[in-house]
Amino acid sequence: MIAAQKVKIKIDGKDQDVLAQKVENHIWIYYRGRTYALPLDNQKKGRRKSELSTGDAKIISAPMPGKITKLLFSEGQLVEAGKVVVVMEAMKMEYTLKAESVGKIKKVNIKIGDQVSLGQLLIEFESDAKKDQK
């Protein structure tokens, strides 16, 4: 890891000082009392949602690294919107992952006690629950 550097850039004739450093896959910048992080990969695979659930109703992925502590549904079961599907623990706190919309579980990729990484695919739903019910 290369040390953080003081960078001076003149914008419209005025010097601006920032402190910057590349750490793993982000560039970190400190400027006037605030810190900013920039992801280095340009692909749009990043998590954009701020909730502890995935925006995509078809899957549930891990919003953080942690341990799976509870699974409330199994493969083939129909889940109502808003129901807790997975409970995980990170940094000694519990987080519940809920189903965004109604759907039938196609695949459960985890078991209780599993250590999962950020973004790991945990639960897959059938592509269209309503069609399946017919």
Next chain:
Amino acid sequence: MKKIKTLAIANRGEVAVRIIRACEELGIDTLLLHSEADINSRAYRMATKKICIGPAPTAQSYLSVEANINGALAGSADAIHPGFGFLSENADFAEAVARAGMIFVGPSAEAIRQLGDKINCKKLAEQAGLPLIPGYQGSDQNLEKLISEAEKIGFPVIVKAAAGGGGRGMKLIHSASEARELIESAQRESLSAFGSSLVFLEKYLDRAKHIEFQIFGDSSGRVVHLFDRECSVQRRHQKIIEEAVAANLTDELRHKMGEAAITIARLGKYKGAGTVEFLLQDEKFYLLEVNTRLQVEHPVTEMVLGIDLVKAQILTAEGNFLFKDENFSPRGHAIEGRVYAENPYQNGIPSTGLLGHVHFPEGPGRRFEYGFEAGDKITPFYDPMIAKVIVWDESRSRAIQKMIKTLEDSVVFGVHTNIPYLIEILQHPDFVTGTMTTKFIEKNFAEGLKSKPISDLEKVLFEKVALSIKGNGGQSDTQGQSVHLNDKSKSPWSHHWRII
């Protein structure tokens, strides 16, 4: 009196560093009992000796009585300091330490059982006529029984780990429909964090202040209180900002609550440092619990009283600490902000990873307690608190000003932190006036922080910096570069801004 030569530390992070510092001043060698995950930490680099007691999961390392005792014996320690959390309030551990021929730096196993166990403590307080919050502390832990007791108390009801503290194993139940799920969740968290699934129920006060008293029993058995702290700023029952002394507490209440704190501590024949927690609502106070250990927020008390609680703990354990003067008088005001590795713009989601540059700039009245530096890894196995920032100034309003500036000056790269969140809290009118209650966060910051817009100048500036660092393997070549705002680059970066 028994002089300690080597003190084992059954803990990690910033508190391990705090204990090492105290030992260095007292001329005591330290032995760090650490997990495999904590080799890259400040405490590891500072300790005289270190022994790995197990893998990262706490049940096999920091929460294992056997692993800690064996490690301490292998390193020829003659005493163990448990820090806070982990085994610090475990009476069996205190006993095991004594059985192995070592000194436990803390109260007796008996005092931990009496006061640290929340159910016993309430019984004792009830007998002494101290005010308690209505609740259920029965040993019948059947889920149906707990649900019916919760209904009897009347919602909102709080479920808590009997062996716990620090917000783990604690849930707020608003209505009967969510009772089952939340009680079960509390039992699981409790088992995972403290090794016991025993919980109790309590009526939830909706506009109370959290006020606690530092107590201390010296070697002669004399128990005093060392004034109060306010910790009303809590999220998910986890404290975020603490201060000494409490904002807006009247002298009359301070006196009454201090007396109540001493009463319960004396009943438990308390030795060493402890904390008696109260909730205060409508001028009425209720005893919440006693923490039979050093508290995370102990520095604010140290700052206003000019004392060193960790050294006092160690000296008391040696049988060598007496209060010369009981007339303590707090001076000025101290505030502590807990720095958590989490993203405040994503509702406080934990952030883990490799730490880059970390800088906490010194200044008059500033104090920093931290356990990790550049190159260390923040792992998902432990509590997210990575540092504490403490300030002291002549008055509360000046201390708030100083805290904001100190946090703005602090730099942490590599993981997201709640520093912007702390700054927003410190500027909120309810905090500034000292009228905040334990509902403060829920009421004002339930959604975390909204991301702030980036100015055109910042966009151009950061893009220049980022592109040059990225294009040069991390080494900047932009020194002295000159840019004009109107010739904005059409870089593909523009769409990928994410502020923390």
